[in-house]
Amino acid sequence: MASLKSWITIGRPHTASLTVPGALLGSWAAGASATWVYFAVALWAFAFHFFGFLSNNLLDLPWDQRDPAKEHHPLVRVVISKQKAWVFWGLGTAIAF
Numbered sequence: 001m002a003s004l005k006s007w008i009t010i011g012r013p014h015t016a017s018l019t020v021p022g023a024l025l026g027s028w029a030a031g032a033s034a035t036w037v038y039f040a041v042a043l044w045a046f047a048f049h050f051f052g053f054l055s056n057n058l059l060d061l062p063w064d065q066r067d068p069a070k071e072h073h074p075l076v077r078v079v080i081s082k083q084k085a086w087v088f089w090g091l092g093t094a095i096a097f
Contacts, residue, residue, distance in 0.1 A: 006074040011050030047096035
C-alpha cells in the first residue's frame with residue numbers, strides 16, 4: 001500500500017511556491033478585499049497546481065519509465081497504480097473545479 005508521502009509526492013506540492021502567490025496577486029489586482037476570498041483562491045490554486053502536475057505525471061509516465069532520473073517517482077516504481085492515480089485525479093479535479 002502506498003504511503004501518504006507517495007500520494008503527496010505525485011502532485012509536486014513543493015513547486016507550488018509560485019502558483020499560489022501568483023493567484024493571490026491576481027486576486028489582489030482584481031480588487032479582492034475579503035480574507036475568505038484570498039483563502040479560497042489559495043486553496044483553489046494549490047489544488048489546480050497539484051492535480052495539474054498529477055495529470056502531467058500520468059501522461060508522461062511512458063517517458064518517465066525510461067528516464068533513470070525519475071526512477072524514484074511513485075508511479076514509476078508502481079507504488080501507486082495508474083488506475084488509482086487516475087481515480088484520485090478525477091475526484092480531485094472535480095472537487096477543485
